[in-house]
Amino acid sequence: MKFEIIKRSSKSKARVGKLYTPHGVIDTPMFQPVGTLGTVKTMTFRDLNELEAQIILSNTYHLYLRPGIELIKAAGGLHKFMHWDKPILTDSGGFQVFSLAHMRTVTDDGVEFTSHLDGTKHFLTPEKVVDIQTAFGSDIMMPLDECVAYPCGKQEAEAALVRTTSWAKQAYKYWQNKKQTEKCPTLFGIAQGSTYKDLRKISAEQIAEIGFPGYGIGGLSVGEPQNEMFEMLDIVTDILQPDRPRHLLGVGYAPDILGGIKLGADLFDCVIPTRLARHGSFLTLEGKTSIRLAEFEKDFSPIDPECDCFACRNFSKAYIRHLFWAREITAMYLLTIHNLRFFMRLMEKTRKDILEDRL
Amino acid sequence: MKFEIIKRSSKSKARVGKLYTPHGVIDTPMFQPVGTLGTVKTMTFRDLNELEAQIILSNTYHLYLRPGIELIKAAGGLHKFMHWDKPILTDSGGFQVFSLAHMRTVTDDGVEFTSHLDGTKHFLTPEKVVDIQTAFGSDIMMPLDECVAYPCGKQEAEAALVRTTSWAKQAYKYWQNKKQTEKCPTLFGIAQGSTYKDLRKISAEQIAEIGFPGYGIGGLSVGEPQNEMFEMLDIVTDILQPDRPRHLLGVGYAPDILGGIKLGADLFDCVIPTRLARHGSFLTLEGKTSIRLAEFEKDFSPIDPECDCFACRNFSKAYIRHLFWAREITAMYLLTIHNLRFFMRLMEKTRKDILEDRL
Numbered sequence: 001m002k003f004e005i006i007k008r009s010s011k012s013k014a015r016v017g018k019l020y021t022p023h024g025v026i027d028t029p030m031f032q033p034v035g036t037l038g039t040v041k042t043m044t045f046r047d048l049n050e051l052e053a054q055i056i057l058s059n060t061y062h063l064y065l066r067p068g069i070e071l072i073k074a075a076g077g078l079h080k081f082m083h084w085d086k087p088i089l090t091d092s093g094g095f096q097v098f099s100l101a102h103m104r105t106v107t108d109d110g111v112e113f114t115s116h117l118d119g120t121k122h123f124l125t126p127e128k129v130v131d132i133q134t135a136f137g138s139d140i141m142m143p144l145d146e147c148v149a150y151p152c153g154k155q156e157a158e159a160a161l162v163r164t165t166s167w168a169k170q171a172y173k174y175w176q177n178k179k180q181t182e183k184c185p186t187l188f189g190i191a192q193g194s195t196y197k198d199l200r201k202i203s204a205e206q207i208a209e210i211g212f213p214g215y216g217i218g219g220l221s222v223g224e225p226q227n228e229m230f231e232m233l234d235i236v237t238d239i240l241q242p243d244r245p246r247h248l249l250g251v252g253y254a255p256d257i258l259g260g261i262k263l264g265a266d267l268f269d270c271v272i273p274t275r276l277a278r279h280g281s282f283l284t285l286e287g288k289t290s291i292r293l294a295e296f297e298k299d300f301s302p303i304d305p306e307c308d309c310f311a312c313r314n315f316s317k318a319y320i321r322h323l324f325w326a327r328e329i330t331a332m333y334l335l336t337i338h339n340l341r342f343f344m345r346l347m348e349k350t351r352k353d354i355l356e357d358r359l
Numbered sequence: 360m361k362f363e364i365i366k367r368s369s370k371s372k373a374r375v376g377k378l379y380t381p382h383g384v385i386d387t388p389m390f391q392p393v394g395t396l397g398t399v400k401t402m403t404f405r406d407l408n409e410l411e412a413q414i415i416l417s418n419t420y421h422l423y424l425r426p427g428i429e430l431i432k433a434a435g436g437l438h439k440f441m442h443w444d445k446p447i448l449t450d451s452g453g454f455q456v457f458s459l460a461h462m463r464t465v466t467d468d469g470v471e472f473t474s475h476l477d478g479t480k481h482f483l484t485p486e487k488v489v490d491i492q493t494a495f496g497s498d499i500m501m502p503l504d505e506c507v508a509y510p511c512g513k514q515e516a517e518a519a520l521v522r523t524t525s526w527a528k529q530a531y532k533y534w535q536n537k538k539q540t541e542k543c544p545t546l547f548g549i550a551q552g553s554t555y556k557d558l559r560k561i562s563a564e565q566i567a568e569i570g571f572p573g574y575g576i577g578g579l580s581v582g583e584p585q586n587e588m589f590e591m592l593d594i595v596t597d598i599l600q601p602d603r604p605r606h607l608l609g610v611g612y613a614p615d616i617l618g619g620i621k622l623g624a625d626l627f628d629c630v631i632p633t634r635l636a637r638h639g640s641f642l643t644l645e646g647k648t649s650i651r652l653a654e655f656e657k658d659f660s661p662i663d664p665e666c667d668c669f670a671c672r673n674f675s676k677a678y679i680r681h682l683f684w685a686r687e688i689t690a691m692y693l694l695t696i697h698n699l700r701f702f703m704r705l706m707e708k709t710r711k712d713i714l715e716d717r718l
Contacts, residue, residue, distance in 0.1 A: 037681075037682070037685040037687060038678070038681060038682065038685070038687075039682055039687050039689045041687060041688060041689070042688045042689060042692070043689065044669075044673075044689060044692070044693070045673075046669070066681070066684070066685055067677075067681040067685075071656070071657060071677065071681070074657055074659070074677075075659055075675070075677060075678070081675075081677075081678055081681075082678060083673045083674055083678075297430070298430060298433055300433070300434055310403075310405070314403075314404075314442045315442055316434070316440075318426075318430065318433075318434060318440075319397070319434070319440055319441060319442075322396075322397060322425070322426040322430070322440075323396070323397065323398055325425070326396040326397070326425060326426075328396060328397075328398050328400060329400060329401045329688055329691065329692070330398045330400070330401060330402065330403060332688065333401070333403070333688070333692070334403070
């Protein structure tokens with residue numbers, strides 16, 4: 001994997017780059033639609049290509065449980081299984097596992113958890129998480145980490161940090177050996193540290209030292225105020241080597257992403273555009289708006305007249321509103337297309353702004 | 360509207376024709392996907408064009424209640440509202456209203472019913488039903504009829520027949536006047552008569568006499584055995600003028616449609632392909648099969664290797680099965696595409712068989 005920085009902003013830490021992966025080049029900054037269970041919800045590769053998605057994120061935890069490694073391997077990997085020939089980044093499963101709260105036990109060796117689907121017990125180690133994502137055939141993978149909730153006591157945050165670093169070292173070592181004999185995804189390191197400045201600094205330094213070719217920045221956008229998120233991010237991106245890509249995990253709304261870009265983040269992913277769409281909201285530069293509103297009843301204009309997506313080119317708000325109230329799946333489909341395309345256009349514009357040094 | 364018969368089978372009453380409408384030509388025999396509420400469920404016009412749908416059926420009852428005539432008129436008609444530029448046939452609403460059972464009262468003037476959505480009262484007359492469908496801008500419309508359930512006592516069936524004929528005459532007269540001053544859809548007549556041979560004969564004769572340019576054949580596929588359906592259809596198509604198109608309303612599975620074609624029906628519509636898809640079943644010449652079956656878990660072949668649909672060209676049964684179990688909407692979308700394309704291909708093949716006199 002090669003990361004080429006084409007342009008650095010003179011006004012912020014923003015940069016425009018190209019990330020080369022086995023399944024293609026990604027222009028950064030870039031937003032990744034989330035394909036939790038082997039599809040971006042309501043979409044197929046055809047829709048994603050049309051809205052110019054360049055990479056998707058899939059969830060290791062969910063795919064590991066269903067359909068499972070064996071099936072994905074038998075299919076020839078995740079790309080072939082879901083018919084997607086562009087890059088896939090898989091997360092570590094850490095965030096999902098730690099969200100399970102009472103259904104998991106963490107030890108220094110790894111984490112045991114109970115499946116939310118059928119109550120079966122599973123044990124994830126740093127090595128196993130590398131194996132799973134290698135079996136998927138991801139382009140970029142993440143090491144097992146411990147993601148704490150917000151707010152989090154300092155002692156707990158520190159313990160999680162120590163474990164995250166230790167697991168990162170194990171994962172890195174295992175990956176270095178494994179890739180001698182096997183085609184492996186690129187492994188990113190994950191910096192944690194909750195909302196403590198000193199812990200963020202320590203985590204970033206420790207992770208940076210290991211030698212990963214890129215980074216995830218975890219544990220942000222988990223409920224903390226935006227200014228705290230930006231403060232933490234600023235500390236971390238001052239430490240991580242500037243020549244390597246940085247993925248601000250699970251972020252977010254447009255203002256979070258734009259702020260993140262200014263602070264040196266290159267990659268983003270979030271379920272917001274797809275989830276909001278299924279709940280009837282569309283995104284514009286003004287934020288989110290519900291298509292259900294009475295004011296759209298006879299509004300025959302598109303969601304956004306400036307938008308070039310399939311939904312905006314062909315359908316009115318009045319029509320999509322009607323479909324949504326009638327519980328038609330087509331409404332979710334059209335809103336998903338618009339919301340994802342909105343993020344893609346936002347990234348395009350932001351890259352242009354950086355290239356022309358306006359950001 | 361012009362109906363041109365290109366070929367008649369020498370072995371059955373089957374025929375191949377071309378039906379000319381304001382929104383394009385329909386090859387018959389033809390199956391119409393059902394777009395109840397202003398969309399074929401999970402689809403957009405783009406999918407329908409790809410699977411070569413030539414006409415869709417929309418439901419007057421549902422659209423009248425939601426989004427209502429005023430909105431559809433304000434949108435510039437149903438075609439523009441839903442962005443579909445090919446023909447639309449709307450049904451009379453009779454079938455839905457009469458399905459409401461305890462929520463409607465029939466008089467000689469029309470039918471009063473209670474909305475299944477909000478309990479509001481509505482009154483439909485033969486004239487109003489013509490007005491509604493004209494407001495939609497349909498290509499073909501149906502007159503208010505009384506569709507009885509199966510089984511149905513003879514007295515009740517006869518009373519419904521008398522009313523259907525009387526309403527058909529009123530609708531026809533109203534339409535003849537209305538179209539002097541206004542662009543109107545083509546009005547088909549509907550033959551009823553339950554499963555009584557003599558009533559079917561009387562109804563067909565009475566409706567044929569009025570002078571409609573085409574016909575719906577109603578009240579079949581409502582629970583009666585297939586052989587009874589065929590027997591009734593045979594009586595009716597012997598009576599209706601052979602130079603006019605005949606729509607066997609609400610039918611059905613592939614064997615019903617093929618049987619119907621041999622007995623001289625030209626048009627079909629049914630929610631089966633779309634509804635089965637949303638419930639996880641796919642259609643092949645062998646009938647319906649659930650994608651959920653364990654045998655498909657590691658079956659990486661397409662639903663039907665012979666099928667040219669988007670789903671079969673790109674995805675495996677194992678993948679669609681996984682998506683369906685994971686409750687992903689994309690599974691419903693892919694199965695809908697396949698099932699509708701299956702019907703389209705069946706129609707293509709059948710037209711070819713008739714043209715080459717094999718049916």
